[in-house]
Amino acid sequence: MKSYSPLIVLVVEDDPGKKQRMFDFLQERKDLFKDPEVCVSTADAIKRMQVQQYDLLILDVVIPARSGGTPNEQHSLDLLDQLDGEHGGVKRPRYVLAVSSVVNLSLAVKEYFRGRPWGIVAYENESAQALLDIESVSQWIARQAEQANEPRRCDVFVIAALEDPEFSATESAFGNFGPLQPLDSKQLVRFAEVDAGEQKISIAAAFCARMGPVEAALLTSKAIARLRPRLVVMVGICAGLSDKVSMGDVVAAEVSWNWQSGKFVDRQGVDGFLISPHQLDIDLETRNCLLQFKRDTHFWATFADSSRELSLSLPKLVLGPMATGASVLASERIADRIREDQHRSVIGLDMETYGVYAAAQSASISVRAVSLKAVCDTADKEKDDRHQKYAAFVSAASVRHFITHYSLSLI
Numbered sequence: 496m497k498s499y500s501p502l503i504v505l506v507v508e509d510d511p512g513k514k515q516r517m518f519d520f521l522q523e524r525k526d527l528f529k530d531p532e533v534c535v536s537t538a539d540a541i542k543r544m545q546v547q548q549y550d551l552l553i554l555d556v557v558i559p560a561r562s563g564g565t566p567n568e569q570h571s572l573d574l575l576d577q578l579d580g581e582h583g584g585v586k587r588p589r590y591v592l593a594v595s596s597v598v599n600l601s602l603a604v605k606e607y608f609r610g611r612p613w614g615i616v617a618y619e620n621e622s623a624q625a626l627l628d629i630e631s632v633s634q635w636i637a638r639q640a641e642q643a644n645e646p647r648r649c650d651v652f653v654i655a656a657l658e659d660p661e662f663s664a665t666e667s668a669f670g671n672f673g674p675l676q677p678l679d680s681k682q683l684v685r686f687a688e689v690d691a692g693e694q695k696i697s698i699a700a701a702f703c704a705r706m707g708p709v710e711a712a713l714l715t716s717k718a719i720a721r722l723r724p725r726l727v728v729m730v731g732i733c734a735g736l737s738d739k740v741s742m743g744d745v746v747a748a749e750v751s752w753n754w755q756s757g758k759f760v761d762r763q764g765v766d767g768f769l770i771s772p773h774q775l776d777i778d779l780e781t782r783n784c785l786l787q788f789k790r791d792t793h794f795w796a797t798f799a800d801s802s803r804e805l806s807l808s809l810p811k812l813v814l815g816p817m818a819t820g821a822s823v824l825a826s827e828r829i830a831d832r833i834r835e836d837q838h839r840s841v842i843g844l845d846m847e848t849y850g851v852y853a854a855a856q857s858a859s860i861s862v863r864a865v866s867l868k869a870v871c872d873t874a875d876k877e878k879d880d881r882h883q884k885y886a887a888f889v890s891a892a893s894v895r896h897f898i899t900h901y902s903l904s905l906i
């Protein structure tokens with residue numbers, strides 16, 4: 496049996512029998528667990544996590560807020576929200592595994608944990624399966640700690656939806672890419688190195704086999720697994736859905752979702768659609784870097800000649816929501832519906848950003864993602880390709896400048 500560095504584990508469980516069974520199991524595996532701790536309420540757990548950072552928190556979903564109190568689902572959700580927000584001086588555990596013996600958990604709880612790693616492990620007194628699941632997850636965590644020391648092949652991965660005009664513009668913007676190299680048997684990637692002050696940043700770049708969120712998510716996932724970047728940047732073109740953006744402006748997607756996610760319904764003989772968006776956003780540090788980039792007037796002025804040739808205003812960076820869909824949108828009516836029914840502040844529409852964000856947020860290593868696409872049309876019936884090359888040029892130049900001047904704190 497492979498030996499790992501023992502994990503520091505905290506179990507939050509109020510049921511005496513279940514608590515003792517878990518404690519005995521963890522105690523038996525001294526090769527995997529280091530002196531496991533057990534407490535019976537979220538208040539006790541918070542006190543312990545203010546002092547100690549745990550490798551794994553095993554949390555009963557239905558738990559009291561204080562010792563002797565009434566168990567309730569909401570207490571575990573409140574604890575997780577506090578950990579996510581890093582409030583109250585707690586040291587956030589590296590991983591959290593939810594466990595429950597309650598079969599009829601509320602829909603709200605099921606939806607909450609559906610968006611979290613691993614969901615909820617079902618516990619049954621007459622079965623050892625939950626304990627085996629805990630052991631398997633713990634072994635994976637121990638392996639991850641070892642793999643964290645593996646070398647990275649790049650600092651930043653740049654992903655484009657298409658070879659032309661987006662990836663071609665990226666190649667021109669960086670100018671020093673090496674030859675195409677296999678990422679795997681189905682994907683090629685190019686590498687470059689750029690100067691960022693006194694530091695050098697290693698770049699890898701590739702384009703998807705075809706447009707869409709699925710292809711973008713697949714390529715992002717493969718690149719993260721094999722290249723281990725700290726930052727993923729989406730380059731390319733998008734549609735503008737607001738009077739806040741003009742042709743050539745770069746949309747920095749603060750939040751993205753699949754605008755086609757939901758279900759079709761019959762409303763008394765009339766087809767209807769109920770949207771069910773899952774929104775993903777960038778972290779605060781990335782947003783702060785983008786705000787600094789937005790104020791870089793010297794950089795945006797470098798586009799004066801090229802924008803003047805097309806009778807366009809100088810491009811600018813606009814932070815806002817980006818809706819992602821698997822189909823090309825050329826209907827002003829549907830664009831208005833997205834704005835009215837899904838997010839009134841939406842400024843951009845594309846086919847990949849949500850897929851890139853989803854892949855980054857579900858990765859087994861810590862990696863940030865940001866999309867910096869330039870507006871090339873307005874997603875209406877007048878949609879054409881006149882400004883695609885220009886928008887791709889602006890996006891690629893912006894991506895390079897963001898990486899070399901504003902990304903050091905992110906990588």
